[in-house]
């Protein structure tokens with residue numbers, strides 16, 4: 001893009017357009033507003049619960065009866081959507097509370113749709129919070145069995161949609177799960193419900209604070225047999241391509257901050273709506289440094305979110321959503 005023969009210093013002075021906030025605003029390339037945010041939250045059994053999550057300062061476990069107030073806040077801040085994670089009462093080998101009609105997420109969906117119908121309710125579709133072994137699928141001979149997991153994931157997605165979910169977001173990284181979920185939803189009369197696929201999801205240590213919050217750590221081994229190797233970029237494009245071919249409406253890159261190159265390449269390669277998940281570890285690093293007085297929390301948070309948008313994400317899933325929305329409001 002840069003060609004010789006064009007104006008050069010001293011004729012060219014790039015600082016001219018940085019002289020005032022008004023000028024900077026006119027030429028700003030990236031827009032950050034709450035309309036791009038999805039706010040993730042954790043729902044738990046019990047009554048009157050709003051329990052702080054120690055590894056994620058400012059985030060809570062909510063019981064269903066405490067959700068309405070929170071959702072009114074979220075909606076007033078201009079955030080269009082939430083993403084739900086559930087903490088079941090009990091776990092088993094097959095993660096059966098994930099697809100129980102009266103499971104914790106299913107009940108939370110109903111409560112939210114009653115309280116704030118216009119809020120877009122998205123659900124994380126995975127088994128790891130619900131299985132006794134903490135893996136995202138069914139275990140056969142000590143391994144996560146891809147094809148046997150598809151049926152349970154499809155049942156989970158269907159039960160969320162039946163409870164009123166507006167969108168489902170499979171995060172398990174099994175091959176073929178988008179196609180399986182799409183077929184199940186279509187077969188049950190839900191062809192209008194979109195799927196946001198965690199398409200390029202890496203086996204990342206940045207999920208640490210979340211796994212404490214969601215009690216979803218694997219009880220043996222790790223997730224490297226199904227989540228992506230952080231060293232791979234081209235493979236991310238294949239994962240995204242695959243999920244699009246299977247019918248994903250929105251594709252996601254996760255985590256965001258250490259993977260801005262992946263977001264950028266995905267943006268350049270695919271026209272589809274692109275989401276990025278600013279995950280728990282990214283959030284908690286900022287919170288911890290801010291608590292120590294080492295950084296300016298507001299400035300760092302807005303810079304992080306702007307960077308994720310600049311890299312090419314249309315949508316950002318972020319635990320900073322409420323605070324950032326308040327900071328961004330005029």
Ligand code: PBG
Pocket residue numbers: 124126128136171172206207208209210211216223278279280281
């Ligand atoms: C479930 C899931 C995880 C996250 C979102 N969905 C954890 C994992 O894969 O271990 C992580 C979110 C975060 O760290 O904020 N599979």
